[in-house]
Amino acid sequence: MRYEFADCVLDVDRHVLTRQGEAVPVEPQVFDLLKLLAEHPGKLVARDEIIERVWNGRFVSESTISARVAAARRAVGDDGKAQRIIRTIVRRGLQLAAEVTCDQIVSQSEPAQTRTLRYVKGSNGQAIAFSVAGSGPPVLRVGSVVYDIEAEWRLPSERAYLKAMEAKFTLLRYNKHHQSGWDDPEDTDYDGVVEDILAITKAAGFGSFAIVSEFGGLFSALRFATRYPQRVSKLVIIGGWAEGRDHREGVVGPDSIRNLIIEGWDERGSGYAVGSLLSYFPDGPLETVREMVGELQSLYSVEQKLHQRDCGNTASVLHLLSEVKCPTLILHGRNCAVHPLSEARKLAAGIPDASLVVLETANIIPLPGNDVYDTYLRTLTDFLSDND
Structure with a gap:
């Protein structure tokens, strides 16, 4: 599964993010956050769903969440002021604002x-x-x-x-x-x-x-x-x-x-x-x-x-x-x-x-x-x- 948005490609199968053709190293939680947002382009992803998917429902501090969101923005070439790609919906959650195309590749040779x-x-x-x-x-x-x-x-x-x-x-x-x-x-x-x-x-x-x-x-x-x-x-x-x-x-x-x-x-x-x-x-x-x-x-x-x-x-x-x-x-x-x-x-x-x-x-x-x-x-x- 590959999600393409802005100048980024999120390759879920290979667990790799690229921007302008260059690999961008990201921590697992940041990758999971980007994947979750890419699965729901243009839609609000509520804070509770983010915690459930990225942190498996565990308690996390606001500072931890903010740090991962900031890291995700840096990884895709965005920032908290511009919010061109990852938009904050105040007191509710996040939204992937960029248009997303999805390419699912299934290998017939894999059981x-x-x-x-x-x-x-x-x-x-x-x-x-x-x-x-x-x-x-x-x-x-x-x-x-x-x-x-x-x-x-x-x-x-x-x-x-x-x-x-x-x-x-x-x-x-x-x-x-x-x-x-x-x-x-x-x-x-x-x-x-x-x-x-x-x-x-x-x-x-x-x-x-x-x-x-x-x-x-x-x-x-x-x-x-x-x-x-x-x-x-x-x-x-x-x-x-x-x-x-x-x-x-x-x-x-x-x-x-x-x-x-x-x-x-x-x-x-x-x-x-x-x-x-x-x-x-x-x-x-x-x-x-x-x-x-x-x-x-x-x-x-x-x-x-x-x-x-x-x-x-x-x-x-x-x-x-x-x-x-x-x-x-x-x-x-x-x-x-x-x-x-x-x-x-x-x-x-x-x-x-x-x-x-x-x-x-x-x-x-x-x-x-x-x-x-x-x-x-x-x-x-x-x-x-x-x-x-």
């Missing part, structure tokens, strides 16, 4: 069910989007490179992986980025996260199921598996780590990835931003990493990315490992530098029924185009398909 979203109420009152697609044994995906199920489908590398999984399994995915505040990594509500997973899997009709965790999804997956062992038949940990950077012996000096995010995350396509993700995927392919960075910059602010990094740095799951009761497969790149192989060995040593498969790559997770990708996918699906 319809992967585009269908359902919602369930989370532990903090927010609506959580989830998607169920494919056929076969039930598998829950926890964690991914983008943490947003619509963005996952937009990325060619992710879409290839999802199609391969959906060909053999009933795959459940859900949006994860709502699950914690962005202020203090120590304040992450993992109890709420576990209850969210329970609500989502029940809504999807999952009884006993396998969990595939990637990156920091490990922290949620382990907590769920230890709290509800009867519901988890198998666990896969891909690119995971037992202890974050702050707990590891011999780690000295500043966090270079954090510095790369600070230096360049706000600049679209910045070499610093690309470099921060290449640290996780040094084997590339480079174009795939660039595509990921483009999606991530559209979805997350620099503060949010720093929060994600800090959460990973301060985390430790050593106390949970011995409580895991299900068969567990750990997949890890031999030459991964961000989370070294020693972290995967800690996981394998601590989980009673665990096996470790070492992949010959420096990527934290293999990507399509890597020599080891087919081996990685086959090992994963064979483990999930095995009924023993």
